[in-house]
Amino acid sequence: MMDGFLIMDKSPGMTSYDVIRRLKRIHPFKKIGYIGTLDRNATGVLPVALNEGVKLIPFLENGEKRYAARFVLGITTDTLDMEGTRLTDTEPPLFDSGTLAGALSRFKGKIVQKIPAYSSKKIDGRPAYKWVRQGVAIDPPSKEVEVYDVRFLAYDHPFVDVEVSCSKGTYIRVIAHDFGAFLGCGAALHTLKRTQHGEFSLGARSVSVDRLTTKQDVSEFLIPLHDVLQTARGLTIDPILEKFLKNGMPLPLLGGSRDWKDGELAKLLSKNGVLLGIGAVDTDSKTIRMKRLINS
Numbered sequence: 001m002m003d004g005f006l007i008m009d010k011s012p013g014m015t016s017y018d019v020i021r022r023l024k025r026i027h028p029f030k031k032i033g034y035i036g037t038l039d040r041n042a043t044g045v046l047p048v049a050l051n052e053g054v055k056l057i058p059f060l061e062n063g064e065k066r067y068a069a070r071f072v073l074g075i076t077t078d079t080l081d082m083e084g085t086r087l088t089d090t091e092p093p094l095f096d097s098g099t100l101a102g103a104l105s106r107f108k109g110k111i112v113q114k115i116p117a118y119s120s121k122k123i124d125g126r127p128a129y130k131w132v133r134q135g136v137a138i139d140p141p142s143k144e145v146e147v148y149d150v151r152f153l154a155y156d157h158p159f160v161d162v163e164v165s166c167s168k169g170t171y172i173r174v175i176a177h178d179f180g181a182f183l184g185c186g187a188a189l190h191t192l193k194r195t196q197h198g199e200f201s202l203g204a205r206s207v208s209v210d211r212l213t214t215k216q217d218v219s220e221f222l223i224p225l226h227d228v229l230q231t232a233r234g235l236t237i238d239p240i241l242e243k244f245l246k247n248g249m250p251l252p253l254l255g256g257s258r259d260w261k262d263g264e265l266a267k268l269l270s271k272n273g274v275l276l277g278i279g280a281v282d283t284d285s286k287t288i289r290m291k292r293l294i295n296s
Contacts, residue, residue, distance in 0.1 A: 002029070002215075003052040003294070004222040007206040010038050010046045014209075019046055022209045026218060035061050036168070036197050037120060041083060044068075044194035045202055050218075052225060055292045059229055059265065059278060063198020064148060066165045071176040072190040073158040073183070079118040080173035081189040092158050092185035100160055101152035103182050108150050113174045115140040145170040159190065199230050225275040225294060232265040235288070237276060245276055250287035265291070 008019050016037045023032060031054040035047040044067075049057055074092035077084035115121045118129045123138055131138045146167040153161040160179075164172055173189035180187025195202050207221045226234070241251055245268060253260065262283040268276045279288035 001052075002027070002050050002218060002222055004050055004224045005053050005056075005200070005228055006048045006050065006218065006221055007200045007202075007223070008034075008046040008048050009202060009206045009208045010043055011208060011210070012041045012043050015040050016046055019048065019209050023048065023212070023218070026212060027215050033057060035200075036065065036194075038194060039081070039083075039173075039192070041081070042192040042194065044192075045197045045200055045206065046194075047197055047200040050222070052294050053228075055294060056225065056228060056278070059232075059292075060198055062168050063200075064165055064196070065168070065170070065194060065198075066163065066196035066201075067172050068153075068193045068195055069162050069164060069172050069176070070190040070192075071160045071162065071179060071187045073160065073180060073185050073187050075188045076177065076180065076186040077188050080116055080171075080177045081192075084118065088186050090185065092183075094157055095155070095183070097152065097155050100155055100183075103179060104150050104152050104162060106182065107175050107179070108147050110144055110146045112142050112144050113171055113178075114142045116171060116174060119171070143169065147175070150175075160187075199228065226267065226269060226273055229265065229267055229278070232267045232278070234267040234269050235279075236269050236271055239271065242270065242276065245290060246293065248290050248293070250282070250285065250289045251279065253281060253283075253286045253288055 010019055016034055020032055020034060029050050031051050033049050033054045035057055038046055074090045075086060076088045077086050117132050117138060117140055120127045121140060123131060128138055128140055148165040151163045153163055172192055176187050176189040212218055237245060245251060260281045260283060262281060264281045266279045266281060266288055268279050270276055275294050277290055277294050278292045280291050282289055
C-alpha cells in the first residue's frame with residue numbers, strides 16, 4: 001500500500017482536482033486528497049496525499065506558501081486574473097521601480113482581503129463562482145490574511161514580477177487587483193506559480209502528472225510518511241507500548257517533560273522507522289496523547 005505524499009508540479013489549464021483524476025487512472029488509491037487549491041491556470045506545487053497520508057493533511061495545510069507572480073498593469077477583469085471578462089483595458093503610465101516596490105510594501109503584514117466572487121469559497125453551501133455563473137448577485141465576505149513578505153523582482157512595462165510569501169487563504173489575484181487600484185491604473189494577475197507550500201517545494205522530488213504513468217512511477221516520487229512533518233520530533237516507541245498506542249491510550253513521556261512544550265506534536269515511530277501516529281505532548285500529565293493513528 002502506497003502511503004505518503006507526492007509533490008505535484010501542476011501544469012496550466014487543469015484544475016487541482018484534474019490532477020487527482022489523472023492519478024486515480026494510474027492506481028485505485030483507497031484515499032487521496034490535495035492541500036491548497038490552485039486555480040486552473042496557476043502552476044507549481046500541489047501536495048497530494050495518498051492513502052494514510054490523507055490523515056496528515058490537517059497538520060500540514062497551514063504551512064507558509066510562496067508564489068512567483070506576474071501582474072499586468074492597465075487591465076482589470078471580473079475574475080481579477082486573465083481568465084475573466086475584461087472590465088477595463090487602458091495604457092498604463094510608466095512607473096519607476098521604486099514607486100512599484102513602495103506600492104507593493106503596503107501589502108506586507110496582516111491585511112484584509114475581499115474574497116473574489118469567482119472563487120471556491122462556499123456561500124450558503126455552494127461555491128461562490130457557481131452563484132455568479134447563474135446570475136445570482138452575491139456579496140462575498142472579507143477576511144484577514146497575513147503576507148509574510150512581498151518582494152518586487154522586475155518591471156517590464158506593463159508587467160510587474162513579484163514574489164509573495166503568505167498564509168493559507170491569501171488570494172494573490174486580490175493583491176494584484178488592489179495593487180493596481182492603489183497605482184490608479186488597474187491591474188490583474190497574469191501568471192502565478194506556487195514554488196512552496198510548507199515543507200513541500202519544487203525540486204528533485206516534485207513531478208508533473210504527465211511524468212507519472214505507472215504505479216512504479218508513483219512509488220519513485222512518493223515521500224514516505226516518516227519524512228513529512230519535518231518540524232515534529234520523532235519518538236521511537238517500544239513494541240510493548242504499540243498496542244496501547246493503537247488503542248488510543250496516552251503514552252508516558254519518557255525522559256521528562258522539560259524539553260517539550262505543551263501541545264507540541266511528536267511523530268511516533270516503530271523500531272523499523274514506520275510512522276505509527278501523531279501525538280501531542282501533555283506536560284501536566286507527562287504523557288503523549290494520540291492525535292492521529294496511522295494504519296501501516
